[in-house]
Amino acid sequence: MKYIHKNISKVIDLSFHCCTLKMKYIMVFITKLLIGDDGMTIFADQVNKTYQSGEVTVKALRNASLEIPDNKIVTILGPSGSGKSTLLNVIGGIDRYDSGSIKVGETVLEDLKERKLTDYRRKYVGFIFQQYNLIPTLTVEENVEVGLELSQQPLEMKDILQKVDMWDKKAKFPYQLSGGEQQRVAIARALIKNPEILLCDEPTGALDEETGKNILKLLKFVNEQYGTTVLIITHNQGIGEMAHYVIRMKSGEIVESYENEERLDPEQVTWS
Numbered sequence: 001m002k003y004i005h006k007n008i009s010k011v012i013d014l015s016f017h018c019c020t021l022k023m024k025y026i027m028v029f030i031t032k033l034l035i036g037d038d039g040m041t042i043f044a045d046q047v048n049k050t051y052q053s054g055e056v057t058v059k060a061l062r063n064a065s066l067e068i069p070d071n072k073i074v075t076i077l078g079p080s081g082s083g084k085s086t087l088l089n090v091i092g093g094i095d096r097y098d099s100g101s102i103k104v105g106e107t108v109l110e111d112l113k114e115r116k117l118t119d120y121r122r123k124y125v126g127f128i129f130q131q132y133n134l135i136p137t138l139t140v141e142e143n144v145e146v147g148l149e150l151s152q153q154p155l156e157m158k159d160i161l162q163k164v165d166m167w168d169k170k171a172k173f174p175y176q177l178s179g180g181e182q183q184r185v186a187i188a189r190a191l192i193k194n195p196e197i198l199l200c201d202e203p204t205g206a207l208d209e210e211t212g213k214n215i216l217k218l219l220k221f222v223n224e225q226y227g228t229t230v231l232i233i234t235h236n237q238g239i240g241e242m243a244h245y246v247i248r249m250k251s252g253e254i255v256e257s258y259e260n261e262e263r264l265d266p267e268q269v270t271w272s
């Protein structure tokens with residue numbers, strides 16, 4: 001098996017140099033099939049996280065356990081303060097947890113020292129936030145370049161900007177763009193490094209229904225085209241209807257999780 005892996009890796013290396021982008025993804029897909037690589041399944045086991053704010057102790061996560069298979073869209077719902085962002089942040093390696101275990105692919109996050117955790121985050125995780133967080137003094141293209149970080153297999157700038165329909169506006173600055181356009185740039189910035197996991201904290205929270213649904217379509221496309229696992233935090237219950245899995249949180253606990261038997265297209269979800 002190792003031999004096959006080694007040789008296929010060589011073929012892939014070669015393909016990265018001489019094939020079209022589409023071919024690269026076909027090659028990666030074939031490799032995954034041949035070597036039985038089940039990708040970046042996310043396991044969380046009894047994870048706890050407490051914040052100390054002055055004299056007040058807040059239990060942001062209470063024994064949170066979950067398993068998210070590779071290549072899925074997952075919606076995380078729950079009232080304000082229920083621990084959704086904390087869960088995303090510990091999975092993404094932005095924050096540490098107090099106890100329990102998180103394993104992403106072969107990486108056990110609590111085993112990583114600070115530098116390795118940063119490497120994990122840079123290599124495997126892309127983030128999108130409600131407030132796009134673009135750098136105002138940089139153009140669209142320069143903002144997306146920021147996302148490259150330590151990437152070993154980045155996507156091509158032109159390809160990704162075309163995918164989010166921002167190639168024609170690559171020289172514009174954030175203040176010259178609508179909210180939806182800024183979010184598309186933020187998605188391109190998160191995607192350019194070709195992350196395994198895309199963590200989205202209220203990605204449509206600042207957008208109207210039509211623009212928000214366009215962003216959801218883009219996230220669905222990213223999941224299907226690149227095989228990226230997409231976790232979406234939202235207060236909009238309807239967004240759960242397009243996901244493979246839905247997780248509900250309350251007071252730091254995961255109180256419900258289920259798989260959707262049928263998924264709706266982003267245009268069909270109930271907007272609230």
Ligand SMILES: Nc1ncnc2c1ncn2[C@@H]1O[C@H](COP(=O)(O)OP(=O)(O)OP(=O)(O)O)[C@@H](O)[C@H]1O
Nearest residue numbers: 051052053058060079080081082083084085086087
């Ligand atoms: N850095 C922090 N310091 C202190 N308390 C924090 C910190 N971050 C989060 N908390 C607290 O932890 C709890 C969970 O917060 P979290 O942001 O994860 O919830 P959430 O479900 O994402 O909320 P929202 O939907 O409002 O974004 C809240 O009570 C919050 O006030």
